[in-house]
Amino acid sequence: MxxxxxxxxxxxxxxxxxxxxxxxxxRVVNGSEGVRAPLVERVxxxxxxxxxxxxxxxxxxxxxxxxxxxxxxxxxxxxxxxDPFFAQQVRGISKELTAHDNQLVLLLTExxxxxxxxxxxxxxxxxxxxxxxxxxxxxxxxxxxRKAGVATVIGGRPSWSDDSGPSTLYVDCDNxxxxxxxxxxxxxxxxxxxxxxxGPLDQTASIDRLDGFRDVLPDIDxxxxxxxxxxxxxxxxxxxxxxxxxxDLDAVxxxxxxxxxxxxxxxxxxxxxxxxxxxxIGFDDIVSVAEWTDPPLTTIRQDIEEMGRMMARxxxxxLEPSAGTDGASALAPxxxxxxxxxxxxx
Numbered sequence: 001m002x003x004x005x006x007x008x009x010x011x012x013x014x015x016x017x018x019x020x021x022x023x024x025x026x027r028v029v030n031g032s033e034g035v036r037a038p039l040v041e042r043v044x045x046x047x048x049x050x051x052x053x054x055x056x057x058x059x060x061x062x063x064x065x066x067x068x069x070x071x072x073x074x075x076x077x078x079x080x081x082x083d084p085f086f087a088q089q090v091r092g093i094s095k096e097l098t099a100h101d102n103q104l105v106l107l108l109t110e111x112x113x114x115x116x117x118x119x120x121x122x123x124x125x126x127x128x129x130x131x132x133x134x135x136x137x138x139x140x141x142x143x144x145x146r147k148a149g150v151a152t153v154i155g156g157r158p159s160w161s162d163d164s165g166p167s168t169l170y171v172d173c174d175n176x177x178x179x180x181x182x183x184x185x186x187x188x189x190x191x192x193x194x195x196x197x198x199g200p201l202d203q204t205a206s207i208d209r210l211d212g213f214r215d216v217l218p219d220i221d222x223x224x225x226x227x228x229x230x231x232x233x234x235x236x237x238x239x240x241x242x243x244x245x246x247x248d249l250d251a252v253x254x255x256x257x258x259x260x261x262x263x264x265x266x267x268x269x270x271x272x273x274x275x276x277x278x279x280x281i282g283f284d285d286i287v288s289v290a291e292w293t294d295p296p297l298t299t300i301r302q303d304i305e306e307m308g309r310m311m312a313r314x315x316x317x318x319l320e321p322s323a324g325t326d327g328a329s330a331l332a333p334x335x336x337x338x339x340x341x342x343x344x345x346x
């Protein structure tokens with residue numbers, strides 16, 4: 001049985017303490033406009049004094065907002081929890097949502113069989129919007145979110161972005177430009193047999209980084225390109241393939257720091273010195289990886305945590321009432337710059 005001594009304070013008690021009507025107290029608690037500043041301060045003081053916590057269900061009826069955002073990751077749990085990239089991105093999202101009093105709801109997918117479950121949840125009115133990332137070419141998650149009627153921002157440029165117009169909101173880095181900078185740095189070091197370990201080629205970030213590699217080396221031998229999977233083991237396997245095909249390889253641009261850590265392990269096992277025999281550049285600048293590899297990894301930096309914050313910020317702006325009027329023109333995809341970070345591996 002509940003103890004009446006610890007009964008939750010009611011909105012009526014807040015109104016009485018502040019000396020205002022219940023309707024005025026409700027408008028202040030729910031963030032509505034049109035209440036004079038002195039009354040707002042009195043209601044807020046009463047809320048603090050009484051320890052009043054709004055009833056979320058009632059608040060949703062008034063504001064038509066849940067104060068919750070779904071973060072949907074198109075990857076299995078094993079990949080999500082093992083890759084520090086996701087930890088940084090979700091940390092940025094969480095910080096921004098928390099700063100605006102929104103709850104993060106994490107939804108992971110083991111495969112397309114889980115998509116129906118995610119679609120039902122999004123359509124169930126539990127969240128105001130969705131942040132979706134790590135999409136693959138065949139992903140139907142954005143379509144499901146659109147059918148569910150929730151605002152959506154995508155992490156990474158979606159493959160259809162060139163044809164979908166300004167309505168597709170996403171946050172990405174300049175993957176292609178960063179890749180060009182990496183390859184030019186290797187060439188400036190005097191390297192001439194430069195290989196590339198690409199990420200999964202059903203993801204646009206991998207394709208953009210491969211395109212940047214080819215921008216600088218348009219006549220590259222296809223044998224100097226191997227596909228990985230954004231894991232250390234995938235980087236190791238791809239490095240083995242490159243060395244078998246091209247034993248005199250003298251440099252490699254790897255599409256992620258995590259894969260580069262696997263490539264470095266293979267080079268060390270083969271007795272090849274980095275950077276003397278083979279120079280290595282990664283992508284991401286995940287400090288927990290890049291500064292702890294042997295040797296520390298030269299890489300292309302993207303601000304992963306800040307990009308997470310940008311995703312959340314863009315979604316919250318899309319949820320504002322003005323986003324459906326002239327203010328919509330201010331909402332557009334965001335592409336952030338990258339930066340070459342030189343350490344000891346190249």
